[in-house]
Amino acid sequence: MSFKIASSPHHHNRRSTASLMQLVAIACIPGIAVQAVFFGYGVLVQLVLAIATAWLAEAMILSLRHKAIRPRLMDHSALVTAVLLAVAIPPFAPWWLIVIGTAFAIIMVKQLYGGLGHNLFNPAMAAYVMLLISFPVQMTQWLPPLPLQSVTISPLDAICTIFTQFSCGGFSLSQMQLSVDGITLATPLDTLRTDLAQGLTLTESWQSPVYLSFAGSGWLWVNLAYLAGGLFLLQQKVITWRIPVAVLASLFVLTMLSWLASPDAFASPLFHLFSGGTMLAAFFIATDPVSASTTDRGRLWYGALIGLLIYLIRSFGGYPDAVAFAVLLANMCVPLIDYYTRPRTYGHKAKGATK
Amino acid sequence: MSLFKELTLQGLWKNNPGLVQLLGLCPLLAVTNTVINALGLGLATLLVLLGSNIVVSSIRSHVPNEIRIPIFVMIIATFVTAVQLLMNAFTFGLYQSLGIFIPLIVTNCAIIGRAEAFASKNAVLPSALDALMMGLGFLLVLLVLGALREILGQGSLFAGADLLLGSWASGLHLQLFQSDSHFLLAILPPGAFIGMGLLIALKNSIDQHYASKKVVNKGDIARARVTGSPQ
Numbered sequence: 050m051s052f053k054i055a056s057s058p059h060h061h062n063r064r065s066t067a068s069l070m071q072l073v074a075i076a077c078i079p080g081i082a083v084q085a086v087f088f089g090y091g092v093l094v095q096l097v098l099a100i101a102t103a104w105l106a107e108a109m110i111l112s113l114r115h116k117a118i119r120p121r122l123m124d125h126s127a128l129v130t131a132v133l134l135a136v137a138i139p140p141f142a143p144w145w146l147i148v149i150g151t152a153f154a155i156i157m158v159k160q161l162y163g164g165l166g167h168n169l170f171n172p173a174m175a176a177y178v179m180l181l182i183s184f185p186v187q188m189t190q191w192l193p194p195l196p197l198q199s200v201t202i203s204p205l206d207a208i209c210t211i212f213t214q215f216s217c218g219g220f221s222l223s224q225m226q227l228s229v230d231g232i233t234l235a236t237p238l239d240t241l242r243t244d245l246a247q248g249l250t251l252t253e254s255w256q257s258p259v260y261l262s263f264a265g266s267g268w269l270w271v272n273l274a275y276l277a278g279g280l281f282l283l284q285q286k287v288i289t290w291r292i293p294v295a296v297l298a299s300l301f302v303l304t305m306l307s308w309l310a311s312p313d314a315f316a317s318p319l320f321h322l323f324s325g326g327t328m329l330a331a332f333f334i335a336t337d338p339v340s341a342s343t344t345d346r347g348r349l350w351y352g353a354l355i356g357l358l359i360y361l362i363r364s365f366g367g368y369p370d371a372v373a374f375a376v377l378l379a380n381m382c383v384p385l386i387d388y389y390t391r392p393r394t395y396g397h398k399a400k401g402a403t404k
Numbered sequence: 405m406s407l408f409k410e411l412t413l414q415g416l417w418k419n420n421p422g423l424v425q426l427l428g429l430c431p432l433l434a435v436t437n438t439v440i441n442a443l444g445l446g447l448a449t450l451l452v453l454l455g456s457n458i459v460v461s462s463i464r465s466h467v468p469n470e471i472r473i474p475i476f477v478m479i480i481a482t483f484v485t486a487v488q489l490l491m492n493a494f495t496f497g498l499y500q501s502l503g504i505f506i507p508l509i510v511t512n513c514a515i516i517g518r519a520e521a522f523a524s525k526n527a528v529l530p531s532a533l534d535a536l537m538m539g540l541g542f543l544l545v546l547l548v549l550g551a552l553r554e555i556l557g558q559g560s561l562f563a564g565a566d567l568l569l570g571s572w573a574s575g576l577h578l579q580l581f582q583s584d585s586h587f588l589l590a591i592l593p594p595g596a597f598i599g600m601g602l603l604i605a606l607k608n609s610i611d612q613h614y615a616s617k618k619v620v621n622k623g624d625i626a627r628a629r630v631t632g633s634p635q
Contacts (some may be wrong), residue, residue: 179589182589182592182594183587183588183589183590183592184588185588212568332434
């Protein structure tokens with residue numbers, strides 16, 4: 050009998066990057082489906098455009114770098130980046146927006162840093178921020194959710210609108226943005242921000258039809274669907290519980306405190322948890338294995354920092370939603386967090402322990 | 405003649421202040437949002453560099469080594485003030501659009517760098533030549549970056565040429581394509597950083613391309629010597 054000496058890890062899991070990324074993409078499906086139902090089929094067109102651009106950009110830059118193209122395209126990491134960006138932007142945004150964004154994510158944020166595993170920032174979120182500061186108008190044109198839409202939008206209209214900015218029936222995007230009442234509706238977070246800035250109290254702002262359920266019509270269901278997808282990822286052990294729980298807990302505690310202190314000036318914790326991109330951020334974006342913290346304690350700090358930044362920017366900052374900024378700022382802190390939360394190596398004493 | 409060639413090559417390519425020495429990045433990144441702004445600042449820097457190099461070189465034997473830096477700075481500041489007043493008088497629109505970056509030429513390290521590294525050790529003629537070539541190299545980088553950012557950001561070239569060149573130049577304005585929304589990233593500072601990085605990468609890859617050609621030739625000779633004659 051041979052006595053083999055091998056170094057750790059001794060227990061192997063047959064999972065590859067490709068299968069992990071595939072599971073992440075699959076877990077997005079319920080969220081995408083709900084988004085397509087409530088906010089129009091534009092998101093599906095955006096997905097196709099994003100994935101095609103991501104693959105093209107990845108193949109192009111890999112051939113420039115003299116790397117094997119096929120194995121790296123097949124690891125599906127570009128696919129996940131494309132999916133995350135496509136669901137984050139408004140579904141009826143013009144086609145060049147998602148093309149520019151995805152190309153930027155893959156070329157600038159991922160490949161110029163050295164490809165998968167080397168990028169400092171989450172590519173999808175860096176591209177989202179780039180688009181938001183470059184094209185603020187196109188990046189905030191969300192349609193009202195299905196129950197409030199004044200114009201019925203067919204799947205074909207999605208294609209027409211994305212490529213020509215007019216639906217096949219000849220409605221412009223700003224006409225489609227009108228609700229049944231003839232008012233242009235922004236997202237619930239945006240409406241809340243504008244109203245609070247105008248000196249209205251929360252109860253007064255609450256009269257707007259955009260908040261049909263407690264987190265805003267449509268948005269609640271989108272967030273619940275992403276929560277379900279995230280729980281699936283947890284169950285499959287693709288992600289660990291630490292980052293999502295830390296994000297949601299810190300956001301919940303902070304919003305709860307400010308809501309209890311001043312219920313007229315701050316939205317309720319449930320509104321914050323189930324509106325905007327909170328669930329998508331907590332389960333799909335913050336858990337990116339490359340740009341997130343890698344130690345167990347570090348992941349708690351990293352998640353809590355994202356929750357804190359989302360709360361701060363949403364409540365006091367200049368933008369209605371804050372997921373992308375929060376994730377990027379937390380990405381910057383990751384090297385520091387990892388440095389201070391290094392786990393004790395077996396056989397060594399913990400830092401600062403008495404000798 | 406070889407001195408002329410060497411200084412030209414150093415200033416424009418090998419030791420380019422913008423791409424290789426990475427000096428004067430603050431104005432380089434801040435004002436290159438249009439070609440004309442870049443041209444205005446590039447010319448102003450070139451004039452100051454030329455003046456300061458000539459003066460520093462001609463008084464180099466009288467300047468005590470211990471206090472040379474304050475003296476260089478005062479000489480540079482004199483020329484910057486002169487250029488600033490000239491621009492205020494003759495190109496007022498451009499003067500306003502460049503704003504604080506004209507007085508800030510004083511702190512441009514490319515200028516004090518040339519005074520310290522070259523003009524204080526060389527005769528007047530080579531110093532003037534060095535200033536001219538370094539200034540031209542800086543101006544070229546500014547122009548390329550300005551053109552890149554103006555085309556990407558606004559789809560135009562030479563917008564506001566009349567600010568620098570007089571009213572006849574407003575005909576130079578070229579609108580390459582029309583779009584409802586400007587690509588703000590290219591106009592904002594992050595676009596300058598990204599564009600600058602890409603320019604440096606391009607220069608390095610051109611250098612590498614030529615270097616690799618040379619190395620291949622040397623390698624052939626070396627291998628022939630090591631392995632001896634083929635069987």
